[in-house]
Amino acid sequence: MEERIIVIGAGMAGLFTALALARPGRRVDVLERDPPTPTGGADEAFADWNRRGVGHLRHSHAFLARLRNIIRDNHPALLEELRAAGCQEMGFADGLPIVSRDRYRPEPEDEALTVLTSRRTTLELVIRRYVERMAGVTLHSGVNVTGLVGGPDAEGRFVTRGVRIGDDGAEGEETADIVVDAAGRLSQGFEWLSEAGVVFEEESEDAGILYYTRHWRFLPGQTPPERGPIPGAGDLGFIKYGVFPGDNGCFSITLAVPEIEETLRLAVMRPDVFDQICTLLPGIANWTDPARSEPISKVFGMGDLKSRWRSTIHQSQPIALNLFFAGDGLVRTNPLYGRGCSFAAVEAFLLRDTLAEQTDPAARAVAYQAAVDRDLRPYFTDMRTQDRQAIRRARNTLDPAYSPRFKARLMKSFGEDAVAPAIRSDPALLRAFMRGFHMLEPSSTWLKQPSTLAKVLAAWVTPMAFKRRYYPPKLGPDRVEMFATLDLPADADALRLGLVAA
Ligand SMILES: Cc1cc2nc3c(=O)[nH]c(=O)nc-3n(C[C@H](O)[C@H](O)[C@H](O)COP(=O)(O)OP(=O)(O)OC[C@H]3O[C@@H](n4cnc5c(N)ncnc54)[C@H](O)[C@@H]3O)c2cc1C
Known part of the structure; x- marks a missing residue:
């Protein structure tokens, strides 16, 4: 009999889950609350795609080599489509400091260190259209998942049988063999379990920064500036910055300001202040030079950035059966490290392997969480340590009495x-x-x-x-x-x- 998998959410984790799990004999239904993609290409998606479910959609994104390698190895045709849509690839050699370029000897492994960059809307649009064409996968837009169908077994584990959908009294149920919650940072999955009496473990703390992003487009005939000795990304302590090359003649600048720097935070939302800061940073001033490019967006701001680790194992026992989490609903990280989408992709493919290797629902739950812990926890711990240090540094910067030990x-x-x-x-x-x-x-x-x-x-x-x-x-x-x-x-x-x- 055909196995049915329901995926809640068609953001990065939902799309990667579909890419990972689709196979003959299995039906994958991705339920997404937001509207479908607009018609047209990358520019229409950037201008018109209404994604209330993804507040950070128009913030700078870069996609690490781990994510690109997953696409290259599992869906090479998708990588071709991303290239054709204007997504850029920046190899290891492109990032070498000028002072050591003459010492560089290419190695075959350098190909695996290639970053993918584009507006997030472009990457998501291309992956979504690819997923929509995949056999056995159906993407349903405008479907709000409002709860889980199922209940606790004798051992207190929530046995999932499907999801509840719809609003305004028009609720219905969809049954499934497996549910994957890929509903992002505002996912309610763990809260739904909690309402059913399930206890889960969570670690959460502030990332300590706020993110501000503005997009530009090169003027006709203009191209990115030659790389100079000063990099396009850096950390001045009281502000971190980066230029993100995009697709189709676009790029974006992100300024990240420590939470404690309230005066700067409030000022940077103003486009004139944002642009003035850009002119003061030599690594990006030549990008935003009015003779080279023009802004094409307002300044997008984003707070409430957290590092959060949730586990589906409590006291060595799975908290739920036939229910898995992927993406920000499971682990959230500070966007500064550019790892969130890679985490989502890695989790999706770890889930694929877990489902292939195990058939017993409890064994699957344990094996999946163990794989996530093994693969991703070291990065999470490392990022959180760095965040704690950065938060301390930002406070010390303001303290005239501070003297380092x-x-x-x-x-x-x-x-x-x-x-x-x-x-x-x-x-x-x-x-x-x-x-x-x-x-x-x-x-x-x-x-x-x-x-x-x-x-x-x-x-x-x-x-x-x-x-x-x-x-x-x-x-x-x-x-x-x-x-x-x-x-x-x-x-x-x-x-x-x-x-x-x-
Ligand atoms: C400012 C910022 C910048 C970032 N930059 C980077 C970067 O450079 N590189 C990187 O790798 N990562 C970056 N990240 C992290 C990355 O964007 C996230 O990790 C990634 O979006 C997580 O994917 P997701 O699918 O879990 O969530 P999302 O992409 O947010 O998708 C969740 C989806 O679920 C849908 N949904 C939610 N609830 C329901 C429901 N009840 N029913 C139906 N659908 C529902 C939403 O509409 C949405 O489409 C950044 C994050 C932020 C905040």
Whole structure:
């Protein structure tokens, strides 16, 4: 008999779940609350696609090599369609610092370090149209899932038999052998389980930043600026920034501001302030030069960014059977690391393998969560550690009385005087580092290799005169200069927090 799988949500996780699970003998129904794609291409989707369910749809997105490799290996025709729609691929060599380019020797493995970039609307449009053509998959738009059908068994596990759909008293039920909740960060799946008496485990904390994005288009005849010594992404402590090459002559700039920097946060929403900041950052000023490009959107802002890990195992037992979670509903990460869509894709394919390897519902539940823990938890922990450090740094920046302790000074020196010059001078080290960045191996693996660690330590003890050229260039004005240029009060937040006397 045909197996039926219902997927809640046709965002990144829902689409990757369909890509992963579709196979003969199985029917996959993807139920999406938002309207269908508009007719037309990438520009129409960017302008007109109403996606109330994905508040971050028009924020900058880059898609890490791990995600691109999943598409390349499982749906090569889709990768061709993404290229044809204007999505760009940036290889390892494109990201080499200018100071070490002449030392670069291409390796076959470099192909697996390629990033995919486009407006998120473009990537999602192309994947969605591809999924809609897949045999055995049906995408239903305008369908709101309002609950789960099922109930607890003798061991308190929620046995899922389908979903409830519809609003306004017009509710109905759809039965399924398996339900995949891919409803994103606002997914209600765990809450529905909780209402049914199921206890689940969750860790959640603020990412500590807010995201601001604006889109531009190159003027006719204009192209991206030549890469110079100053990178198109950087971290000044009180602001992080990045330029995201897009599709079809578009690109976007994202400014990420620590939550604690309230004055800057409020100002940056204004397009004139956003653009002025861009002119003050040498790595992006040449992109937004009015002679080269023009803005095509307002400034999109986004807060409530969290790192959240939810588990479907409680006290070593599965909390639900025939119900799986993928995407932000399961794990949310700080968008700064650009890993959310890769997490969703990885989870979808881990689910495919779990369903292929196990038939017993409880064994499937345990195996899936174990696979997610094994593969993704190290990245999650690493990102959360970095977020905690960044939150502390942002507060210390505002505190005139702050004086770093020995350990903090040592860690800063290791990052700035060892790791940074080492990876900027040696493409082989950068390659090893990028494998972690792109989630091809745990982020810490590269530094655990004795040969790599030896090179980094050698860079640390190298006298400044011999390594000065490998330090990153000055990325932009410091906080005091930036605030003065923007005519913002530099000490307002320190006053608000009581860090300086009124
Ligand atoms: C500002 C920002 C920037 C980001 N940048 C990047 C980046 O550069 N690279 C990267 O990899 N990741 C990035 N991410 C993370 C990434 O966007 C998310 O991880 C990804 O969207 C998660 O996919 P998802 O399918 O779980 O959720 P979504 O993509 O949000 O999709 C959820 C879908 O479920 C639907 N839905 C919800 N409830 C229901 C319901 N009850 N019934 C039916 N349908 C429902 C919604 O309408 C929506 O279509 C960013 C996130 C943010 C916030």
